[in-house]
Amino acid sequence: MIQVQELSHSFKIGKKGKERQVPVLKGLSFSIQEGEIVSIVGRSGSGKSTLLHILAGFLKPDTGIIEIDNVRTSVFNETESAKYRLAHFGFIFQNFQLMPGLTVFENIELPLKLSGVMEKERRQKVQELLQLVGLTEVQDHYPNELSGGQQQRVSIARALITDPPIIFADEPTGSLDSETEQDILLLIQSLNRSRGITFVIITHDDTVAETAHRIYRMHDGELIEGGASHAI
């Protein structure tokens, strides 16, 4: 479970000597249950990405507490955050963020290489995930030889390869047409059901938000629970 208490963050904006603090997150308190799909929806500039960066430990909040399964992650230093992230989080981005010089297989394999997993085990896990996301036939292709939907499947497989309990998805269908969007959302729901993965989906799109179990709305630096679509 992710528990957030009184989380605040502001950015310094403006020319040197004339900077001003602009509050982006104003004392957010909320929780995300294990095995839940939660969407955080809000307009452009409402602070969704800032919140995601803080939850994932890329950015330190000014004040507030984050606990994940009773571990206080908000006090981690950069090294501790990076280690925790590699073991516990997967990421899916709007623009996929695949390595253009690596094949589909190698892109999916990369996090395991970084974790020092032996080649035989890496091979086995990548093959299993290629099958799960339906990309076995294009495993030797490069990202620019794939459709947007296929590229997002690669990035989903890459996010799954370390078996993270939590996946953060930042506008995961933002670059896809509506039919492909549905495919990806169904894949997320199926992974949530079959593997119990918690998904935190950031989106500005209500249709995407409504596929979650619970919706939080960002507005004026505050987060309000609303428009819950269905319980787990």
Ligand SMILES: Nc1ncnc2c1ncn2[C@@H]1O[C@H](COP(=O)(O)OP(=O)(O)OP(=O)(O)O)[C@@H](O)[C@H]1O
């Ligand atoms: N590094 C930064 N320095 C200064 N201001 C920032 C920084 N990052 C974000 N901001 C400001 O914080 C506010 C929230 O930005 P954020 O990217 O979190 O919004 P968002 O809801 O994710 O928007 P979008 O949907 O467009 O990605 C914006 O006003 C933005 O200009």
